[in-house]
Amino acid sequence: MPISRRSLLGAAGASAALAPVTAQAQAKAQTKAKAAAPASSDKVGFAVVGLGKLSLGQIIPGLKVARNARLAAVVSGHPDKARRVAAENGLPADAVYGYDDYDRIAKDPRIQVVYIVLPNSMHADHTIRAFKAGKHVLCEKPMATTIADAEAMIAAAKASDRQLMIAYRCHYEPQNLGVMRRLRAGTLGKPRLVNTTMGRQADPADPSDAWRLDGPMSGGGALADMGVYGVNAARYLLNEEPVAVRAWGHTDPADPRFRTTPDLIDWQFRFPSGALANGSTSFNYAPTMAFEVICEKGRLIADPGAFYGGNRLTVVQGGQAQPPTSPPENDQFAREMDWMADVVRGKAPMVSTGEEGLQDMRLMKAILDSLAQDGATVKTDWGYRRAVDPAVVVDVA
Numbered sequence: 001m002p003i004s005r006r007s008l009l010g011a012a013g014a015s016a017a018l019a020p021v022t023a024q025a026q027a028k029a030q031t032k033a034k035a036a037a038p039a040s041s042d043k044v045g046f047a048v049v050g051l052g053k054l055s056l057g058q059i060i061p062g063l064k065v066a067r068n069a070r071l072a073a074v075v076s077g078h079p080d081k082a083r084r085v086a087a088e089n090g091l092p093a094d095a096v097y098g099y100d101d102y103d104r105i106a107k108d109p110r111i112q113v114v115y116i117v118l119p120n121s122m123h124a125d126h127t128i129r130a131f132k133a134g135k136h137v138l139c140e141k142p143m144a145t146t147i148a149d150a151e152a153m154i155a156a157a158k159a160s161d162r163q164l165m166i167a168y169r170c171h172y173e174p175q176n177l178g179v180m181r182r183l184r185a186g187t188l189g190k191p192r193l194v195n196t197t198m199g200r201q202a203d204p205a206d207p208s209d210a211w212r213l214d215g216p217m218s219g220g221g222a223l224a225d226m227g228v229y230g231v232n233a234a235r236y237l238l239n240e241e242p243v244a245v246r247a248w249g250h251t252d253p254a255d256p257r258f259r260t261t262p263d264l265i266d267w268q269f270r271f272p273s274g275a276l277a278n279g280s281t282s283f284n285y286a287p288t289m290a291f292e293v294i295c296e297k298g299r300l301i302a303d304p305g306a307f308y309g310g311n312r313l314t315v316v317q318g319g320q321a322q323p324p325t326s327p328p329e330n331d332q333f334a335r336e337m338d339w340m341a342d343v344v345r346g347k348a349p350m351v352s353t354g355e356e357g358l359q360d361m362r363l364m365k366a367i368l369d370s371l372a373q374d375g376a377t378v379k380t381d382w383g384y385r386r387a388v389d390p391a392v393v394v395d396v397a
């Protein structure tokens with residue numbers, strides 16, 4: 001059943017592309033959210049694990065404007081930072097945990113959901129520990145660095161009878177949802193080709209990029225970090241699963257950034273309907289998070305298509321480009337966390353399942369396998385079908 005999120009959308013502030021929300025937008029959003037939100041005690045408590053760029057820039061601010069979710073605890077390896085962040089957000093001193101005493105969250109009834117926002121190689125361990133502590137888990141993308149870890153996370157969720165959601169924010173973002181709905185309605189005819197470009201320049205001097213350039217910690221460099229958006233988008237735009245993939249790439253052996261991860265990868269997916277998808281990713285090209293869908297009778301160009309805010313859609317029909325549109329101001333992170341809160345309270349279906357994350361892990365492995373074989377075709381029809389289409393259940397506005 002669709003859940004209305006109109007008041008949330010009205011309350012939330014859009015951010016600049018891949019940057020924190022502006023102070024003004026955030027303050028406006030917080031004022032409106034206070035008026036619209038239920039009492040804090042009625043909200044689902046989230047523990048945020050890892051206090052890096054995403055947590056500080058997007059997730060904790062998102063929890064301030066969320067309608068149904070609230071910050072209940074922080075978990076960090078840096079006690080000073082953790083205490084400061086807790087104090088700034090009105091948390092008591094006993095809501096601060098370190099990685100070593102993290103398992104004590106089992107005895108903390110304030111925490112219902114644990115949000116894992118750590119380097120990718122640390123997702124599985126902290127997810128499984130949270131399930132053992134009896135908590136639900138929202139885990140950042142990519143779900144893990146290996147298929148075995150992803151499978152272990154799904155098994156741990158089942159064993160503890162708790163919910164596992166992968167943080168695919170675009171499943172809750174109005175522009176992406178609008179494009180999905182337009183494609184499902186078929187007004188532009190059948191979708192024939194999807195193009196996705198997801199990448200940027202990585203800076204090895206930035207600690208947040210250093211682990212992303214490390215093979216074991218990231219699980220695949222640009223592909224794992226940015227390319228995963230294109231892999232996931234091709235699937236949710238077409239609402240079907242690829243049956244085959246082939247991939248080419250280029251990594252400059254003289255570039256010290258790419259000692260353990262590949263750089264530029266360009267892949268093609270073949271879908272059962274006959275549609276094709278081209279995807280590319282790189283940590284050595286100009287920043288882009290864009291996609292285009294070419295249908296029989298028109299084109300949808302989303303550029304940007306997956307930024308935190310300021311996304312823009314151009315529809316081309318009958319040879320005419322319509323004026324670009326942008327979705328209303330919204331906080332995708334708040335929308336995503338509110339959805340998780342509603343799943344936990346039995347008010348919404350799980351959309352971004354662990355199996356969705358595993359499917360992307362398996363497809364990224366297939367891309368890397370094809371890359372290693374100079375573009376050989378790798379079959380990918382192992383029978384996965386998504387349980388719930390975001391376009392059907394998640395409100396656009």
Ligand code: NAD
Binds near residue numbers: 055
């Ligand atoms: P970050 O490097 O800024 O933060 C990572 C945090 O983990 C830091 O606080 C760091 O201190 C901590 N940490 C603990 N052990 C560490 C270790 N051994 N090495 C490095 N850091 C360690 O990263 P981030 O940008 O916040 O990304 C965190 C997660 O969020 C990643 O999984 C990433 O893919 C995901 N992410 C998602 C989005 C999105 O739009 N959904 C955007 C950015 C990042």
